[in-house]
Amino acid sequence: MFSSDPSKRNSFQRCICDGDLVIVYERHDNMKAIKVKMGSDFQNRYGVFKHSDWIGKPFGSKVFSNKGGFVHLLFPTPELWTLVLSHRTQILYLADISFVISYLEIVPGCVVLESGTGSGSLTTSLARAVAPSGHVYTFDFHEQRAALAREDFIMNGLESFITVSVRDIQGEGFPDEFCGVVDSVFLDLPQPWLALPSAARMLKQDGVLCSFSPCIEQVQRSCETLRNNFTDVRTFEVLLRMYEIREGRMEVGRNGGPMLLKPHKKRQHLSSEGECEDEERTTIMVKPCNEARGHTGYLTFARLACT
Amino acid sequence: MFSSDPSKRNSFQRCICDGDLVIVYERHDNMKAIKVKMGSDFQNRYGVFKHSDWIGKPFGSKVFSNKGGFVHLLFPTPELWTLVLSHRTQILYLADISFVISYLEIVPGCVVLESGTGSGSLTTSLARAVAPSGHVYTFDFHEQRAALAREDFIMNGLESFITVSVRDIQGEGFPDEFCGVVDSVFLDLPQPWLALPSAARMLKQDGVLCSFSPCIEQVQRSCETLRNNFTDVRTFEVLLRMYEIREGRMEVGRNGGPMLLKPHKKRQHLSSEGECEDEERTTIMVKPCNEARGHTGYLTFARLACT
Amino acid sequence: MQDKDYLHPSSEMKDNRSLFDNNTAQSLSSEDIDAMKREGATGDEIVEALIANSSTFEKKTTLSQEKYKVKKQKKYAPKVLLRRPCSRSICEAYFKKYPTRIGSLRFDALCLLLSMANVGAYSDVLVLDMVGGLLTGAVAERLGGTGYVCSTHFGTSRNPIDIVRMFNFSSEVNSRIVQATFTDLCIIRENDCSSFHQDVLKTEGDIKNTKILAESIVPKSSMHVLDESIQETNVSSDRSCISHEIFNAETIGQSSPQTDSNPPIEDDEGMSVSSTTEKSKSPGRQASSELVNSWKERGFSSLIVAAPEIEVGSLVQKLLPLLSYSAPFAIYNHCLQPLAACMHRLQASKMAISLQISEPWLREYQVLPSRTHPHMQMSAFGGYILSGIRICSDACNGSQEN
């Protein structure tokens, strides 16, 4: 995914190697993470793909199955990982993740605490933000979940940026070793207010905390507790609205008569100068998708007050 | 505005008479309600308009000032009234009003209770929905407010559909005379839960109640109380997003060079056949307005359980 | 097992840290359940048995236990809520089950259309209803047996308005629902050009094309039970205090076959709908010439267009002259760009003022102790509405006031 060795970043030269994790892209809503292994196969409804055919190709290549079907092989990113990971819990998605990372002011070198780890959807983005010199310590009270998350991070080559531990943060608080050395804390807990006193002890002065909660009662109680030793308490909700496009077919009949649904007259002189835009634009319809995620959770941020 | 005499509805024949209420339209965001009075003047930045010039003209006419400025004279509707009324309190707007009227299943002949009257923004829409045979009884604990609302309803000719009373509904409940005869109840009160037992006594079986509250705590407490003798408790939030259009000017420079902001080449052959649409559509830009009402209140609906 | 931890922030000490996802928690097999059914066990009995045989039920939190029970009840002991039809329940039911039949017209958008068009008693409302009759029915509900709603159509085939039957209107209300071709509304307004329009409309192409349209909007597939709130109450506990109508395959099915069998309208205008003494209960009779004449005299009091997939821009310019001055109108569409073009054209032609494009936004909330939040899934699209007020431009002053 990313590493402290800059030569390992994706580039024109970087080709798929035995042992690489690739994202197999069928469609926008159908992707899988696969560990490339010489001799293995990948199978989907379009046929059987040999891993050996993939090795040596650049990321982003189109590869074919025995039946002529194809998929694209993509370089893994935290955004793609969020779309392919196993949902062991509700996960955070792009809109919340991107907002949290920026609002927590996480930059390379930061030390970040997270609880719970959940399915690790946010964790990889936290790791990208602290790399190459920072570290993410993530805690989950569910042993199986923590173990599976750890496996995922290793598979993505992120073990040098992320440490997963089993710990009940609501009950026990964060470990004392982090007292006063942490830049940011992220909480995704059923009773976040229980963890706030510990989080306050861990943070550096002016450090930023975020608590993610689906229910407003959790927010109300957290905000009440936060006002004790935090400032700048603000609560947000972020969502993404998706749009779909299709080739337009709306036309009006002549003579004021009935309206016709005409098929699109396709004019495909796609020059690189963009000269055909006017014709094109009129025939591309765009509208919001009908269904959407209506709510994920409330994001409450606060800064540790300086003493 | 509307009356139980169908001949008084707006039509091609219906012209402005002395004593009519007209909406003077300057711009979308600048309208005023004016009572036409032979001999009076209306003045704005465009000059002085004589009411005597307005009488005999159809509603919807453009009329001119002494300086050649103009306004349009519109027939009053509840929607226009909401845009021109005096804000003595926070008022309800179109999105909430239209949703409330429909959800409360108010149709001609219904008997409806409302508290508080506030600025009377919802009340005129309630009256339109119950006319010609129903009635709206509206209550406000603030004497001055009730008196001003009553004046407004008389000015709009709605006194036969609306009765305004001064009463503290939270403290005293609705008057006993309405027991079991009311189709719908609308509450816009700081502590709606105090009024719910009385509202339940007033409603016919299966009658519908709506409570409007800006704060979630009011909703939480109301819902708790509602579960005692109401069913189908549902809470909604409705908003309107506005769009603005302008003539587009986006064009791309040739040769991959810099991008130019070209003025719009206006081609104004507006035939009634709509043949020039394609050219037109490409040059009309539309985007959401930057600022919007972000929240008005939560609408909680419930039906009186049948006993 | 995918329970979200933070959905039960209660103070109870149980949580699901000890639950493993290995699919062995339920010892009752599907064969066992089938056997129970054959022996005549009720749904509730099966749910009890499932709970008794779940090895993890006791370890679950209270909320998880509730969720498990509701899930199993839904499967083995479904319940149906009976409800009096009204525009809200009809709109919500179609929106959930057959959104394409109503052009995905969401309830809040429907409400806005009615308000924006100032629909009330004694209104004469012109509608272009390509949402199966939902709009026509919702307008008629507001008229309460006064005024008229006139469903117009371009070409010779009527727009199907079968959904009107779902409202179970009295014959008085039904008599206020009429139909008329756009041409008829115009012919009477402009007596000179009637023969020309008749010729144009008789061409075979037009007829065929409107057929395609009608089919694309109201599919022939028969409808099934509209179980909008299926698990809320038992059929047996039906409240007897009000007259209910079940949305089921029978009631909805009976209107379906007629979708495409509306006869092309005749030139004969004798099929008039008079005030209230009409024998037939069926809505949507041809508007009488007296009625059409009265609209010519007075103008329609407002216009609503709900043709979600149709380029409505130029149609609006044709329909607006049928409205009296100062009459409001509201145009619903799925696409923003055509409405923007239409708005721009109306501004330029000075036919209307107070023009505004708006988009309804609706969110429902779950309000439960310690578990209040917006619904996790939402309808993200309620269409776009262009609203405005037809004005008396200088041109129409000349042509209409004489």
Added chain:
Amino acid sequence: MQDKDYLHPSSEMKDNRSLFDNNTAQSLSSEDIDAMKREGATGDEIVEALIANSSTFEKKTTLSQEKYKVKKQKKYAPKVLLRRPCSRSICEAYFKKYPTRIGSLRFDALCLLLSMANVGAYSDVLVLDMVGGLLTGAVAERLGGTGYVCSTHFGTSRNPIDIVRMFNFSSEVNSRIVQATFTDLCIIRENDCSSFHQDVLKTEGDIKNTKILAESIVPKSSMHVLDESIQETNVSSDRSCISHEIFNAETIGQSSPQTDSNPPIEDDEGMSVSSTTEKSKSPGRQASSELVNSWKERGFSSLIVAAPEIEVGSLVQKLLPLLSYSAPFAIYNHCLQPLAACMHRLQASKMAISLQISEPWLREYQVLPSRTHPHMQMSAFGGYILSGIRICSDACNGSQEN
């Protein structure tokens, strides 16, 4: 007096039923207040005097009293919060005070662009920044002194990136911010056509046109104090524990005059920015030919375009070949239709997959005991973003792998 009753659903028995709106409640005149000021009264003293002289203050509810006090404090005793600059505070401050300088790029949209483009350490990020440098700065903040952000421009005038100065970056981070014309990035990739491009770009018309552009995006007006949270804390109670930087007329003013004075870049590529030992602290030096060559070899690791008012469709098709295969990109624009057309073209040309148009939505909440609700005013528009992943199409396999 416009207090909304239901904003104080507490159990206290006071309410505002007895309050009349007659503007006589305050007995202190503006002359009295001016006199107090002349006598050296502090803001807090004036507020106290106003409260003491209000005949209705005692009758108000507690909440109304609080609101009255805050309102008066804002007017007579304003306070300023000092804050360390970061992309959030800079973005929020500009969005509130000078949204046009950053193309109304809302913070949540900025966050999305950074995530969608996979910005992290050692990235080489290509940006088309027509939002005054906010994007460039936000990318550089994430790079933390590694990798590069290359701000490209079409034509000869650079896009102003003065807002980068607001970040107060170390010279190490600044050295990672470079600029290059699109032509230079292409010339080195395609050595054959360099002379042709140079000729084209020297025409007077192009230079003039880009000037117009730069002015329209970054107006010359000087900026005033960015008081994003003006009443939160006293200047005197400044927390001394962290290094703060005040956003004031001085700091922001110093960059303003340079907006239009960026010299047209020279063909001379000697002004190289080497790794970390650069003497000058100023960001945005011309990219060295070594750097440009390395990008030719490896490709940029991602692309972000934030040119809100520009037709970006065809530009994207020009920029995508500069990215390495499998590199993500994100295009921010104010208009939906051009992005839709761009998406359609990219689909057709098979240059990219995972294409998606999305629109950020942001809402802030007031969370206070008994008074929790979303903010009553919201930013209703955060722009549209087209995101996707550049792929190795059959065509590029041929041209690039050799």
